[in-house]
Amino acid sequence: MNKYELALVVNAKVEDEVRDATVEKAKEYITRFGGTITNVDDWGKKRLAYEIQKMREGFYYFIQFDAEADCPAQLENSVRIMDNVIRFLCVRQDEA
Numbered sequence: 001m002n003k004y005e006l007a008l009v010v011n012a013k014v015e016d017e018v019r020d021a022t023v024e025k026a027k028e029y030i031t032r033f034g035g036t037i038t039n040v041d042d043w044g045k046k047r048l049a050y051e052i053q054k055m056r057e058g059f060y061y062f063i064q065f066d067a068e069a070d071c072p073a074q075l076e077n078s079v080r081i082m083d084n085v086i087r088f089l090c091v092r093q094d095e096a
Helices: 016-032 071-079
Strands: 002-011 036-052 055-067 085-092
Touching: 002 016, 002 071, 016 036, 016 055, 016 071, 036 085, 055 085, 071 085
Parallel strands: none
Antiparallel strands: 002 055, 002 085, 036 055
């Protein structure tokens, strides 16, 4: 199993319940595709480096998980179509 990190930027204009449901759905996708979540970091509301879809702020979440090599591709396909996710990035972490 490899270690991965999923970075999510969630729309800052939605309600807290909708934002929490979006993060829970991403975590559900990870477990559905065979991954196990090891850590979730909530960085809160931050200013974006540049304007995206006329938004200047977003909520940042970093989800670390262990999974097989095919999980990130399936995860990205599912997260890509989520409504309130502005940007996402899934990367493999180095074994340090």
